[in-house]
Amino acid sequence: MSDNELLQGLRAIVGENGATEAPDALAPHLVDWRKRHVGVADAIVFPRTTEQVADVLRFCAAHAIRVFPQGGNTSVCGGSVPATEGRNIVLALGKMNRILDLNPRNNSMTVQAGCVLADLQEAASKVDRLFPLSLGAEGSCQIGGNIATNAGGTNVVRFGNTRDLVLGLEVVLPDGQIWNGIRTLRKNNSGYDLKNLFIGAEGTLGVVTAAALKLFPKPKSVAAALMGFETVDAAVDEGIRLQGLFPGELVGLELISRSEFEISLRHGHELRNPFPDGVPPWLVLVELASSSVGDALTAQLQDALEAAYESGACQEVVVATSDQHRNEFWRIRHNVTEANGREGMGLTHDIAVPIYTIPAFMERAAAALATHYPQATQVVVGHMGDGNLHYIAMFSHAIWAEVADKAAFQRDLSHRLYDIAAELGGTFSAEHGIGSLHVDEMRVYKNRVEIELMQKIKSLVDPQDMMNPGRVLPS
Numbered sequence: 001m002s003d004n005e006l007l008q009g010l011r012a013i014v015g016e017n018g019a020t021e022a023p024d025a026l027a028p029h030l031v032d033w034r035k036r037h038v039g040v041a042d043a044i045v046f047p048r049t050t051e052q053v054a055d056v057l058r059f060c061a062a063h064a065i066r067v068f069p070q071g072g073n074t075s076v077c078g079g080s081v082p083a084t085e086g087r088n089i090v091l092a093l094g095k096m097n098r099i100l101d102l103n104p105r106n107n108s109m110t111v112q113a114g115c116v117l118a119d120l121q122e123a124a125s126k127v128d129r130l131f132p133l134s135l136g137a138e139g140s141c142q143i144g145g146n147i148a149t150n151a152g153g154t155n156v157v158r159f160g161n162t163r164d165l166v167l168g169l170e171v172v173l174p175d176g177q178i179w180n181g182i183r184t185l186r187k188n189n190s191g192y193d194l195k196n197l198f199i200g201a202e203g204t205l206g207v208v209t210a211a212a213l214k215l216f217p218k219p220k221s222v223a224a225a226l227m228g229f230e231t232v233d234a235a236v237d238e239g240i241r242l243q244g245l246f247p248g249e250l251v252g253l254e255l256i257s258r259s260e261f262e263i264s265l266r267h268g269h270e271l272r273n274p275f276p277d278g279v280p281p282w283l284v285l286v287e288l289a290s291s292s293v294g295d296a297l298t299a300q301l302q303d304a305l306e307a308a309y310e311s312g313a314c315q316e317v318v319v320a321t322s323d324q325h326r327n328e329f330w331r332i333r334h335n336v337t338e339a340n341g342r343e344g345m346g347l348t349h350d351i352a353v354p355i356y357t358i359p360a361f362m363e364r365a366a367a368a369l370a371t372h373y374p375q376a377t378q379v380v381v382g383h384m385g386d387g388n389l390h391y392i393a394m395f396s397h398a399i400w401a402e403v404a405d406k407a408a409f410q411r412d413l414s415h416r417l418y419d420i421a422a423e424l425g426g427t428f429s430a431e432h433g434i435g436s437l438h439v440d441e442m443r444v445y446k447n448r449v450e451i452e453l454m455q456k457i458k459s460l461v462d463p464q465d466m467m468n469p470g471r472v473l474p475s
């Protein structure tokens with residue numbers, strides 16, 4: 001099939017303006033957010049309906065064209081751009097961005113996959129409900145991408161991962177069949193729970209076109225504070241104590257190293273350092289939410305943190321005095337990914353370990369870095385409440401430029417850290433997914449039975465390997 005026939009075939013399904021091969025239009029969809037992964041595609045298609053997605057997949061299956069679904073293109077593991085070779089199309093979901101049903105009495109909303117996460121948070125808020133998924137990319141990532149990657153973010157400690165927020169799914173299978181699994185039930189034991197197969201499959205088994213999502217009552221009061229610690233051990237001990245003190249109210253528990261905090265401040269527009277006497281070695285950002293009105297929650301948090309301060313457990317406490325103050329803390333936290341990109345070449349690791357082993361991980365990781373990569377700075381930010389750390393080995397651009405075999409260098413460094421996580425009962429991939437970047441690690445760190453079972457499922461659902469080939473699974 002010629003390029004022109006491909007384009008005409010797609011346009012016959014989605015209309016003249018729904019597909020293009022123009023290099024200018026394609027370009028932003030072929031490179032990832034961090035500009036580290038670049039792919040090729042013969043065309044990009046923008047379906048508006050589930051039926052159009054189904055027709056596109058049928059058409060592509062018939063002509064051996066590989067399909068790479070794309071949401072907000074904010075993947076940080078090379079998942080969102082097409083492969084570097086082959087006959088590919090990008091299937092961009094951005095025009096499927098309608099809220100189909102919003103039902104506060106059922107605490108649910110049903111939405112198309114291309115809805116931007118922040119828009120869904122806002123829609124829920126307008127009917128006095130909370131959609132709790134929250135992450136730095138929420139202004140551009142899409143719910144379909146969140147579902148495909150089983151995204152985590154800052155509220156997992158209270159509300160779980162995306163998987164825990166999905167009640168039902170609609171998926172178009174690689175052969176064009178539509179599976180309508182949209183339901184808003186809390187209980188449904190009727191055979192295999194198929195939705196969980198597609199959540200976290202990173203588009204390798206089909207295209208998520210719509211989802212039914214859980215909503216929660218909107219909190220009436222929120223309290224937040226930044227705490228400073230001398231050691232990571234003390235920070236983790238305090239985090240565990242706060243989990244016990246506020247089991248229903250604790251919604252965020254983030255760990256930040258001084259190096260990361262300072263990078264965020266350095267590259268953040270109008271960000272203010274809340275610590276006048278200098279940034280402590282370790283920071284914990286804690287947030288509570290409650291359905292009770294008034295200042296009681298802030299007072300409770302203040303009391304708990306004063307006790308920690310007086311006992312010497314922490315060295316600094318800054319309690320947010322207003323919503324604006326609280327937002328300032330979160331702006332520093334959410335700015336880290338962008339700021340790290342400006343700072344240098346950060347090799348980021350998305351590991352998770354049981355929370356009580358975080359100090360052991362940090363001690364061993366720091367020793368490995370100091371011994372083998374003394375040019376690197378250790379930069380850490382993470383969702384401490386669920387044991388997920390983004391451990392970044394930061395190199396200056398000048399040093400990175402001198403590294404001859406960058407892929408081998410990165411693999412060697414990463415595997416030293418992944419080995420430590422694995423020995424502590426942890427994982428090399430907590431929330432960002434596998435994409436094209438971590439396929440090698442699947443081979444190394446997952447067991448044979450798991451991989452073979454996944455490969456069997458993949459070949460059953462997608463026998464032609466047309467959906468996101470080269471992602472997630474080793475061949």
Ligand SMILES: Cc1cc2nc3c(=O)[nH]c(=O)nc-3n(C[C@H](O)[C@H](O)[C@H](O)COP(=O)(O)OP(=O)(O)OC[C@H]3O[C@@H](n4cnc5c(N)ncnc54)[C@H](O)[C@@H]3O)c2cc1C
Pocket residue numbers: 033068069070071072073074075076079080093113134135136137140141142143144145146147148149150151152153154202203204206207208209337338431432435468471
């Ligand atoms: C600043 C920043 C902060 C971030 N913070 C977090 C964080 O705290 N927690 C976290 O988990 N992640 C985080 N991420 C990573 C990223 O935002 C998430 O992985 C997000 O869920 C991806 O959504 P997206 O719409 O951008 O998907 P994309 O990046 O476009 O795609 C990601 C994967 O999903 C597939 N996909 C997309 N849409 C569909 C669909 N409709 N059907 C089937 N497959 C699909 C793609 O093929 C690809 O494999 C962050 C990224 C950035 C840039």
